[in-house]
Amino acid sequence: MSTSASIVSHSPVLPLLIALLTASLTLLSRRSLKLTISLSLLGTCAYVASIISLLFSVQSGPLVYQFSAWPAPYGISFVADSFALLLLCIAAIVTAGVLVYSITTVDESKQKFSYHSLLHFMLFGATGALLTGDLFNLFVWFEVTLMTSYVLVTFYSTSKQTKAGMTYVILNLIGGAFMLISIGGIYATTGTLNLADLSHRLSQPDLYNISMPSVMLFSMILFVVFALKSGLVPLHFWVPIVYQAAPSPISALLSGVVKKVGLYAMIRIFFTVFPSGDSTPLGELSILTIFGISLFILSAASIIFGGISALSQDNIDNLLAYSSISQMGFIMLPLSLAALFPSIRQMALIATIILTLNHSLAKASLFLASGCIKNAIGSANLSDLGGLSRHSPILSISVFVSIFSLVGIPPIFGFFGKLHLLILPLNTEPIQTMYSSLFILILLVGTVLSFLYAIHLWNTGFWGEISSTVSDSTIPVQNQYILLFFTLMLISLGVGFESISPLIESASRSAIDSSGYIEAVLYHR
């Protein structure tokens, strides 16, 4: 084997090692803050570089890495495909932005106290969760990511944070227990935990003596757990509590990284693993049908409920949290159609991926902006604000672009997500009219609601007379540059959509390509 081949073959594990190494080293260098920060930045740069190079190298097909050289169904595989890496790339960019923002805003003593290390551990967990090809391993990485997020949410341990953190931890512990139950059940019924092997066995349930109704039951438990982690409506109540209490950079990470890990797992399991078992006759009730219908209801409810609740919020963080619930609904809604109608599956995933990227970037920028406002003015209540657009133009421009990117105004990136959503039911393939009309109705109502709360945020907080609290304070300019970075990113992704669309398309293809996934993992093709 040549040297160059060996470098390529180890590349899927590289981001993981970089994140772990950076996390450990930043933990060690407590004496000098400068050293910590430079190590942390260096590690982030290396991480982003490794992810981007990996993203381009998997465009031709997924890369599989077997830990300890144990062959596929027995050992733990890492599968780097373009879907996972695109999401990981955005997670890395959001984390990098948050890190740069934190350097100037988080207290020095707190930064010395393992803040950077925790950020990198979170990245470590997210990397593992997105790359792993094993169901139980996925649970472990989930827990790693969540454990760092527990600490980060309660980072200053103020009275509000301890309470919110408690809610968050208890909910996620219960979710974890249920995830374990469902994983155990899936293992007992199918006899495997490797996602590719699982998919392979589900395609021949009789051969492997698998009882499909039990798989269906356990898959629904998994669905509920993922819905909890991504904050869909009946399980959304933790979102505003936690987002409002957590430090703003952490809220940005929660919506940009942690929630996306849950979303990724849902897509990976329901669109890569389960579809192969879906051809088996089970009457009207196949896994994907139940999944699709329940997801349709949950995401529609999230869109409407989140939008309406966001309208009446006075606190910016609360408004953003409810907007996050509504946006998760927008992200999930095409998935429900994808589950119900296989012919439009890829188009729907394209819409989902665009909306996910858009939401991560826009929410990161908005939460960081809210952090700037809170730090300078001491309040994030819209009633105390006013006239920010004249007071601090850079901040206002980025808030404007980000919030209207969530709404989906043309030149900005979010527009393409909404566009793909809208053309979904108009696609040539016939979709039952009930679904398509409901879909369009929800879409329109949701978009109007998000437009209204965007206007609400803009009009009360940023336009009009400069309020006395605003005029007395200054927002440091160096904190605002990072917002500008996210804003420019949103605009350039929107304007140059043509250049990124091949990446998104290949990501959507690899997300639904079960046979390619099975072949890559089990047969090394």
Place this chain on the structure above:
Amino acid sequence: MTPLILALILGSLFSLGTFLLLRRDLLKAILGVIILGQAANVYLITMGGISGTVPVLSDSSSLISITDPLVQALVLTAIVISLGTTSFVLVLLLRVYDEHGTLDIDRLWGQL
């Protein structure tokens, strides 16, 4: 016989966990969550079968009835994870008590 006992143990663990989770005392609620987690671990053990003998022995005659070793490895991992989360949640409980002076859920969350 053993499946019945295990089912009873599992059922009582889950019901105990749920019962404690619904208490007004935050400490009891947390104990409930921890017990639920442990119940999930016990359940995971039963998924590998419990009647067989030790796996991976040179004597190949007992190949048919070995216990699945994988679930035990999984449970070990899950126990380590729950050790970490349990210790974190207990420290957080101490912080909640420090900040609010009470562990009564109604008084903590009633005044939201």
Place this chain on the structure above:
Amino acid sequence: MTTLITQTAARIVAPLIFVTAAILFIQGHNSIGGGFISAVLIVSAIALLYIAYGTSDLTRLLNISPSTLNRRLLVSGLLLIIITGSVPILLNMPFLTQAFLILPPLPFLGELKISGAILFDLGVLFTVTGSLLSILSGVSR
């Protein structure tokens, strides 16, 4: 709890626990034991010493503040894990691949199989000891 009885008992019991931990650690590769379990035992022994002698005496004995010690243990464990895991990469084998060596029979322990994973396990031991000790110092007040 710093009575004479506890102190005397701790002085006898703690070394026994340490020895048990060491045995469990060494036989851990193919038998019951391993890095995690022996780390838990070590921490329980240290907790016993803390109870018997109080935290300040031990700190003076080790001449290092507990938080620094814990952090160093944790980080060195993590680094050991990374390094041990990465050695196979240099040899062009997947991450975490292990090799082993069968030692000639030793007194008391019998035939031992020492694998590359034992260094990894040592990393686990350090990490778990460090983190458990910092949890202990976090809740002790």
